[in-house]
Amino acid sequence: MPKGRLLTETSALLQRAGWGLTGYRERAHFYRIKSGGFPNLSAKVFHERDIPIQVAIGNYDLGICGSDWIEELLAKYPSSALLKVRNLGYGGNALYITASPFGGASTVEEVKAKPGIIRIASEYPNLAESFALNLRLRQFSVFPLWGAAEVYPPESADLALVSGTTEELLHYGLVPVSKVLDVSAFLIANRNSWESKDMGEVVASICDKVMAQEQHSSPDTATKPEIAGQYLCGEAAKDIVRFALPDGHQQLPTFRLLTKAGIHINDYPSAVGNRRPTTNLSGVTIKVIRPQDMPLQVANGNFDLAITGRDWLMEHLYQFPSSPVRELLDLKLGRVKIVAVVSKDLSAADVRSLRQLNAERAVPLRVASEYVNIADKYARDNHLGLYRVVPTWGASEAFLPEDADLLIENTQTGRTLARHNLRIIDTLFQSTACLIGNTNRVSTSIKQEGIKSIIEILRMAVEEI
Amino acid sequence: MRIQRCKGTRDLSPEEMAGFRLIEGAFRDCCLKWGYKEVRTPTLEYLHLFTSTGTLTPGMLGKVYSFLDWDGWSGERVVLRPDGTIPVARLYIDTMEKEELAKLFYVANVFIFEETGKKTRERWQCGAELIGAGAPLADVELVMLALEVLKRLRLEGIELRLSHAGVIRALLAKLELTPEEQTRTFDLILDGDVEALAKVKLERPELGRTLPPLLDLKGKSSGFLKNLKALFAQDLPELEPSLDDFINIAELLEAVGCDYQIDIASGRGFEYYTGVIFQLFKDEEKIGGGGRYDALIPLIGGKDISASGFALYLDRLMNLVKPKALAKPPSQRILIRAEPEAVKEGFSTADYLREAGYMAEFYLGAQQQADFEWTLDIQSKAPRFILTDQVDQRRFEAQTTNEILALLSR
Numbered sequence: 001m002p003k004g005r006l007l008t009e010t011s012a013l014l015q016r017a018g019w020g021l022t023g024y025r026e027r028a029h030f031y032r033i034k035s036g037g038f039p040n041l042s043a044k045v046f047h048e049r050d051i052p053i054q055v056a057i058g059n060y061d062l063g064i065c066g067s068d069w070i071e072e073l074l075a076k077y078p079s080s081a082l083l084k085v086r087n088l089g090y091g092g093n094a095l096y097i098t099a100s101p102f103g104g105a106s107t108v109e110e111v112k113a114k115p116g117i118i119r120i121a122s123e124y125p126n127l128a129e130s131f132a133l134n135l136r137l138r139q140f141s142v143f144p145l146w147g148a149a150e151v152y153p154p155e156s157a158d159l160a161l162v163s164g165t166t167e168e169l170l171h172y173g174l175v176p177v178s179k180v181l182d183v184s185a186f187l188i189a190n191r192n193s194w195e196s197k198d199m200g201e202v203v204a205s206i207c208d209k210v211m212a213q214e215q216h217s218s219p220d221t222a223t224k225p226e227i228a229g230q231y232l233c234g235e236a237a238k239d240i241v242r243f244a245l246p247d248g249h250q251q252l253p254t255f256r257l258l259t260k261a262g263i264h265i266n267d268y269p270s271a272v273g274n275r276r277p278t279t280n281l282s283g284v285t286i287k288v289i290r291p292q293d294m295p296l297q298v299a300n301g302n303f304d305l306a307i308t309g310r311d312w313l314m315e316h317l318y319q320f321p322s323s324p325v326r327e328l329l330d331l332k333l334g335r336v337k338i339v340a341v342v343s344k345d346l347s348a349a350d351v352r353s354l355r356q357l358n359a360e361r362a363v364p365l366r367v368a369s370e371y372v373n374i375a376d377k378y379a380r381d382n383h384l385g386l387y388r389v390v391p392t393w394g395a396s397e398a399f400l401p402e403d404a405d406l407l408i409e410n411t412q413t414g415r416t417l418a419r420h421n422l423r424i425i426d427t428l429f430q431s432t433a434c435l436i437g438n439t440n441r442v443s444t445s446i447k448q449e450g451i452k453s454i455i456e457i458l459r460m461a462v463e464e465i
Numbered sequence: 466m467r468i469q470r471c472k473g474t475r476d477l478s479p480e481e482m483a484g485f486r487l488i489e490g491a492f493r494d495c496c497l498k499w500g501y502k503e504v505r506t507p508t509l510e511y512l513h514l515f516t517s518t519g520t521l522t523p524g525m526l527g528k529v530y531s532f533l534d535w536d537g538w539s540g541e542r543v544v545l546r547p548d549g550t551i552p553v554a555r556l557y558i559d560t561m562e563k564e565e566l567a568k569l570f571y572v573a574n575v576f577i578f579e580e581t582g583k584k585t586r587e588r589w590q591c592g593a594e595l596i597g598a599g600a601p602l603a604d605v606e607l608v609m610l611a612l613e614v615l616k617r618l619r620l621e622g623i624e625l626r627l628s629h630a631g632v633i634r635a636l637l638a639k640l641e642l643t644p645e646e647q648t649r650t651f652d653l654i655l656d657g658d659v660e661a662l663a664k665v666k667l668e669r670p671e672l673g674r675t676l677p678p679l680l681d682l683k684g685k686s687s688g689f690l691k692n693l694k695a696l697f698a699q700d701l702p703e704l705e706p707s708l709d710d711f712i713n714i715a716e717l718l719e720a721v722g723c724d725y726q727i728d729i730a731s732g733r734g735f736e737y738y739t740g741v742i743f744q745l746f747k748d749e750e751k752i753g754g755g756g757r758y759d760a761l762i763p764l765i766g767g768k769d770i771s772a773s774g775f776a777l778y779l780d781r782l783m784n785l786v787k788p789k790a791l792a793k794p795p796s797q798r799i800l801i802r803a804e805p806e807a808v809k810e811g812f813s814t815a816d817y818l819r820e821a822g823y824m825a826e827f828y829l830g831a832q833q834q835a836d837f838e839w840t841l842d843i844q845s846k847a848p849r850f851i852l853t854d855q856v857d858q859r860r861f862e863a864q865t866t867n868e869i870l871a872l873l874s875r
Contacts, residue, residue, distance in 0.1 A: 078580065079580050079581075119540070130527075132516075133516060133523060133526050133527070134523055136516065136517055136523075136648075137516065138513060138516060138517040139513045139516075140513075140516075140540075141539060141540025141541065142540055143540055296538060299538040299539070300538070300539055300540070316538070319533075319535075319537075319538075320533075320535060320536065320537055320538035321535055322535060322536050322538070323538040324538075325538075
């Protein structure tokens with residue numbers, strides 16, 4: 001069952017279906033849910049994006065999620081054991097390839113005619129790649145993102161594949177270039193389970209209650225939106241330092257450090273989701289994006305400086321050793337440990353005993369992590385033998401023990417892990433917030449000076465702590 | 466736990482490798498004698514080499530093995546070579562562009578994802594590319610070269626089917642499709658949808674008058690094409706240049722006594738074809754094909770130069786060719802057993818025998834004497850050599866290697 005966007009309506013549907021669920025609500029601390037109506041059913045709450053993967057690999061028989069994530073999986077893995085059972089009719093939405101009206105290419109024809117590499121930013125990298133291949137774009141780069149794709153065009157990407165309504169696109173200051181997909185909530189099943197297990201009662205309970213809802217398709221009126229600010233592109237932007245600040249829980253400590261350094265950012269953290277706050281630093285533009293996405297963005301020169309975690313920098317460098325991104329300054333904020341974790345029910349006290357345990361098993365060790373490359377390297381370096389890395393998008397502690405055997409996760413105090421009956425068997429490294437930059441030569445000396453001065457201001461603020 | 470072979474891959478056993486090398490050898494030998502030179506391109510290429518219109522069809526692009534490698538931070542994907550021709554065209558642009566005529570050949574593996582994993586995803590091709598020759602004679606040379614290789618492999622009943630990309634395109638242009646629809650329909654035809662043209666036809670009934678005879682084109686002579694040219698002169702004058710080219714090639718093939726069948730809608734192959742497309746069949750199985758691709762080299766950044774080529778499918782040929790009937794009689798095998806004190810002598814004697822054209826193997830404890838024509842025991846004291854004929858168990862003694870040779874060749 002999904003968290004987030006689809007939770008309220010899914011919960012209402014299952015209530016009508018007589019499931020009698022307790023604890024399936026926003027901000028619930030428990031992921032495992034029992035059904036009063038179906039005592040033999042056990043359910044778990046996941047990030048929507050995890051659900052098609054979990055169902056396809058057979059950890060779950062049934063799932064509910066948006067069709068966008070189903071198609072994202074099938075775009076890359078068409079032979080997945082995934083069955084789309086029923087359109088549930090709610091959660092209506094669409095995926096659009098979008099562009100900024102100021103980017104110089106906001107129709108399919110203009111995009112095709114644009115010289116050079118077309119940069120596409122998206123949380124849906126597989127669908128973005130299919131789009132580019134079907135359009136026969138000659139040279140393109142897809143930047144996979146954890147979020148906030150809407151803020152990338154025009155400076156940080158030429159196109160963004162985003163989900164939303166046309167009204168929302170206008171709000172972001174984007175124009176639709178092409179509609180990729182209509183999205184709604186779907187009931188999905190694992191193909192093998194569907195073929196061999198009797199799930200009739202459960203499926204019927206849902207399908208009987210699905211209202212034959214009218215599909216509201218919003219008209220694709222491509223009216224020019226009103227844009228709050230102006231973007232500097234090309235020649236005009238060559239001296240500007242582009243600085244990425246993190247969204248999420250790192251905002252407050254980052255804000256405090258910047259304030260201490262005398263850097264004022266207006267509307268950060270923003271109550272209204274403003275991702276382009278202004279600053280008193282001259283010659284600097286600020287954009288607020290996911291810390292996970294920063295190393296790749298800095299590597300590609302879309303940003304000059306960024307504040308992210310060392311964990312995400314390592315994740316990036318493990319995947320791409322030749323990347324030009326480096327840590328410039330340890331900001332000594334938000335200290336966490338990256339740890340290897342197993343269920344307390346597993347008789348493994350350290351990685352050596354885990355290796356022995358795995359050598360005796362006939363099935364692959366399932367390693368779950370948000371950090372797929374750190375997890376992969378850890379499993380490789382420790383000779384865990386036959387293993388598979390299962391990518392997760394948050395709340396990874398919920399995966400043990402049913403859906404994974406080993407977890408690579410960050411922890412501050414270890415208390416959350418202990419509460420979920422988990423045991424830390426190894427510490428990989430410590431991670432704090434850090435300032436990252438690109439080792440490639442900067443285009444202009446004015447910009448070079450700008451970057452240097454920000455590093456120095458922050459260095460002094462850090463040393464005062 | 467049993468280690469498994471990767472899904473969709475195959476191993477080649479010693480027997481299969483013997484067949485593989487035999488086919489490869491016949492192909493190499495023919496190509497060299499026709500003045501072609503061998504090249505080899507890397508297994509990894511950048512994906513964008515294959516993505517533009519006019520290279521691979523979307524159907525094929527959806528099946529390439531593409532991924533981000535260790536250098537992939539810029540989003541630049543690499544791909545396991547999905548096709549043999551495009552990399553050779555790239556190589557030509559890269560290092561040989563000064564040459565006005567390049568006749569190149571290769572034996573290479575290509576990787577195409579096949580969903581069920583039941584067929585092999587790594588396939589071997591023997592390909593030849595003729596860059597810098599645009600005349601019908603060049604196309605005919607390639608057809609004749611391909612047929613010679615098959616003849617050398619003693620394959621009989623080979624069927625040659627001809628189509629023409631220029632004719633298909635002119636036809637699609639006449640259907641007043643948008644450029645996207647034209648490309649899409651062309652791709653459908655190339656991806657093997659023989660109904661693709663017929664489907665378009667149904668949506669445009671006013672063209673029904675002229676198209677049906679063309680769609681069902683099956684002819685066996687250039688006269689057939691000439692009839693068509695006369696038929697369409699009024700309605701489809703755009704077809705004329707392509708039909709003329711097609712007629713020239715067909716006439717040349719007739720002149721050299723080569724049978725063929727014309728089947729326009731079967732132009733299965735690659736989007737880069739611009740002229741004649743030829744396919745080779747044996748018992749309804751496609752074993753090779755090729756065609757003219759004049760636009761490819763300029764499209765991927767080279768100069769405007771015409772080119773054509775073909776490839777034979779090695780995996781399929783391996784099922785058809787009988788290596789035993791073709792292989793040269795094998796060398797006589799000699800099993801050498803040396804006393805511990807005579808090991809040095811043993812190695813030098815083996816060398817000597819191999820130089821003389823024999824297969825000489827050391828006894829390692831598991832070989833069966835019956836698999837050898839001869840055994841040779843080497844001792845530290847006289848007689849130094851005892852040679853035994855395994856066929857009739859006759860035993861000879863010798864003191865020098867020359868004496869052994871004399872005994873062997875008696």
